[in-house]
Amino acid sequence: MELGALDNTLVLYILGDNGASAEGGIHGNFNDIAALNGVHDTTENILRRLDEIGGQQAYNHYPAGWAHAMDTPYQWTKQVASHWGGTRVGMVAHWPRGINDAGTVRDHWQHVIDVYPTILDVAGLPIPTSVNGVPQQRIDGTSFAETFADPATPHRAVTQYFEMFGNRGIYHDGWSACTKHCTPWIRDGLPDLTDDVWELYGPEDWSQSHDIASEFPEKLAELQALFLAEAERNYVLPLDDRRSERFDPGIAGRPDVLRGRTSMRLFPGMTRLGTSSVPNIKNKSHRVEAAIEVPEEGAAGVVIAQGCRFSGWVLHIVDGYLTYTHNYLAASVYEVTSDAPLPSGRHVVSFDFEVDSGPGFGRGGLVQLTVDGEVIGAGKIDRTVPFLYSGTTDVGCDIGSGVAPTYETERGVFRGAIDWVGVDIIAGPEATAPPVEVLNEIEIATQ
Template identity: 50%
Template sequence: MTPHLRRDILPIPDVAHVGLTTYDAKDPDTSYPPITDVRPPEGAPNVLVILIDDVGFGASSAFGGPCQTPNFEKLASAGLRYNRFHTTALCSPTRQALLTGRNHHSVGMGNITETATAAPGYTSVLPNTKAPLPLTLKLNGYSTAQFGKCHEVPVWQTSPAGPFTAWPTGGGGFEYFYGFIGGENNQWDPALYQGTTPIEPPKTAAEGYHLTEDLTDKAINWARQQKALLPDKPFFMYFAPGATHAPHHVPAEWIERYRGKFAHGWDRQREITFERQKELGVIPPDAVLTPRDPEIPAWDDMDPALKPVLEREMEVYAAFLEHTDHHVGRLLDSLGPVLEDTLVYLIIGDNGASAEGTLQGSFNEMANFNGMAEIETPEFLMSKIDEFGGEGSYGHYAVGWAWAMDTPYQWTKQVASHWGGTRNGTIVHWPRGIEDKGGHRNQFSHVIDLAPTVLEAAGIPAPTIVNGVLQSPYEGTSMVYSFNEADAPERHQTQYFEMFCNRGIYHKGWSAVTKHRTPWAMGGAVMPAFDDDVWELYDGNVDWTQANDLSEQNPGKLHELQRLWLIEAVKYNVLPLDDRQIERINPTSAGRPSLIKGNSQMLFPGMGRLSENSVVDIKNKSFAVTAEVDVPDGGASGVIIAQGGRFGGWSLYAVNGRAKFHYNVLGITAFDVEATEPIPAGTLQIRTEFAYDGGGMGRGGDVTLYYDGREVGSGRVDQTQGFIFSADETTDVGYESGTTVSPDYTAHTSGFSGRIDWVRIDLGDDSKDADHYIDPEERFRVAMARQ
């Protein structure tokens, strides 16, 4: 330990030696203090923050839900359940708020990174006046590591060219990162980074790979090494698996555990969960189960032919959460020797359950995000029932299940106005610091409270200056006061909420809320004027679930809270409210930088893991792809360029010595155009031209293939994807990573056999006017695909 350090200025300033300087080191008066590394104050605990993705309050069995989570329950039995802990209702905002101890608009994350605007509360750029907690801890002598999801990097900074200042190992304060940068990932074949370097998964799904298991293995190994080499140095580990965000992927044997267990449907499931929650004590005995909103269909009104699929969707999700619990248990078990002195936060959901899967759910959620949900007919879904959860699926459950997983509250993820979107069961475990075992805490708390709690537990002051920049105060409230006093008066007494213009304010038990937008209305919905939104009023001192609207009986209190919401909104950069759709997708109108400019882009061999934001957009317009290659005498094979993957995309490649263009629509339909003759040996240009039909989004077009300007093949693509190919697959030159667009090759056999000098993508003359092909309201779907 380093005594008497000034810890409010970071990095901690070096103190020069003051004293006698001798000429000869052998002089008896030669004396210098020994070199010491910075360490936190004595008694500072290890810290493990576990953040599960897209889990509602009523999902985990630890809070009365149907998804069996015995390891969560075990942790709670030796720690504390926090029954009124809140998030922001969306992933990126919750994560940035958690990591900084400030409200999401205060740190520029009023929404997901893909919809950032120039308004201060929505830039997705972390102000340097609000240093993240991991950086503060690292500069105070903690080892720091993050595993899993990072969805806080501005989209124009996600390419391999950086800058990496917003990445976990850049300005994020983490010394080690293993995970992914986007909002979701294929659990069977993810796009992974170690630090800022893209890497491939260590094995395939056929060999037993699953992302959650991989993340857990890496976390266990990191912690063991850290303690083996630096036993006197505490760690801060942030474990944020992609589970249980869509796509819902889990080994089949876990799904079998739930077969037939959801035949009663979501309405009945709400009732079952509600009773369990009362038995557990996570809601009071007089709590009221809130009713189903008319926008959510009743189970009995669903098509009977579709119900087996709906059941399967929920079986897969429940299995996914139990599978996640299993691996969290592995991580906790591995920390056994140091768990006594480890402060564990297990936050079961970064928002409420996700209602982004349509009213019937989906086998490939990209269908809905492309405005093509109708392609997944009940007959199609039934034909895929046994494939849900597997490698060939990219599924999401129906809205009704999301609502059931938020029992006993109203609404879901995205709806920050109601507790269904923001209240997440949370478990805090710290044997050395918490005397009560298995207790419940009902004080209001929020994700911004985590950072000040950790600092108080570690005895570290909030910094006033970091890297020479004066810091703004934390906006959260430490929860340490409640650790050993169950009835302590709550200290976090006021909290605003806003997401997609769904708004709420909590103040001393009361809440005023208004819902502005429905989560699954991803385009085409007409937004009401903000002043026409209907506000509701709830007295949480007697109404735990927001079941009894008092707005008509007590308009004075409602107006008081509405004014308070406005004051807080001004204070924390919530204004201006922004429910625009197309304008926020377009970087120019949104006011954010765009990595790619113009209608032409040159790429080179070896470039890969390029997100859709890193490549010119070829959708809904004519385009040409030209590659200069050198083909060996034995002929060509392999990928020249590919974008997307198994669940949608396109590829220009060589097979059987011939050039071929493959367009994959959602993994459901595919179109091939192949050259009529082999590619000649030597240096030449291979070109494919796509002439878009126009007249709307997702239309087809004519394809022509050329060798050195000579036509060698033509054909049709009858349908295309209008908004997005994938939330996690990328563009690669000379090979294809991840899942493959075409079944003609695998990722391991995709390498081009010749030499590629360059590849150029050119958009057609119609690209300047391409927006007229697309209903502006519908384009909002592309952003929703990223959260």
């Protein structure tokens, strides 16, 4: 506006990145991070804490039934990329200089991959094949700029695949074929991918309401073959229907900037470090140690914290005692505290976590606290966050919502001095079996 260029600025407002989320499960949940880790809440617990919902102590999510209602008239919800309820949303275009009939509607079928070529088109720029000598990935989208001027512009021939957690579909020239493989709130008993039943919807069935697969088996077979071709061309294969596990790149097999790195040294001032910026210690034995100085009046606050109020862990000093706190999805808070307060002076403090043997993710383990190599405390952690911490990693403070319930200093700012903090993964067996107990429905205890 200040530049006087608003009328000649193209604004594209996409009404959502997908359908409404059913990740709250049938009952909804008080802590959505728990649900993303595969742990679901109960109606009884939610009702007991109803007055807290919407407040600072809650990370609440509505029940799946509301997601279905919000996605009407389409079928299904977020995560179910096979059906329009999981993917289809509207878009608003604002460009007074380029759109003459403001307030009108276009019913052209477009995909988000069309946005980039549209912007280049209206700017009069070619799609680049190389940037600074680096070959660019192919662009599959097409510009929809011509629809701005003429609502009668013919629909382009479009082919677009969809896939998420094994839910898959294909759109081609108005036809859509799709199969729902898994349901967002059901964790166990997934069918074999080859047993999934495909549906078929015709060009006039914009809400996918009338399955005509039995009437046009040849058309369905054609689209199924097209899906496989597009899936191969876009590196979708092999299909992977794991869900919570895929938050962990080490389990999912995704590229990871720290893959293979088992050690890192961090320093004061390092805050808001993202998950991929520090070694992934979940489901592994590990050691965290730090060189600190305790002043005469005693130290207090956070040495290092990872996560937030709803999941994570922190090494900190409480009332002069070295303390390790593991926040298990705001359901349980485990603490291991040193036998005596830390004396003043320079020390190397640490905790070692030895994960329990056995199958499954989110296993507990033994925590051992040391000061200058001497064990000064130990304790058992029954279970740990398996796949996802919400929040960042902070050295010398906890600038998020607070992994531990309280700190002696504001935001846990460390009273004393920190030279460095080391994070090391200790070699040993990692969890490889499907999660068992951690994914059972639990009652989230009142904190």
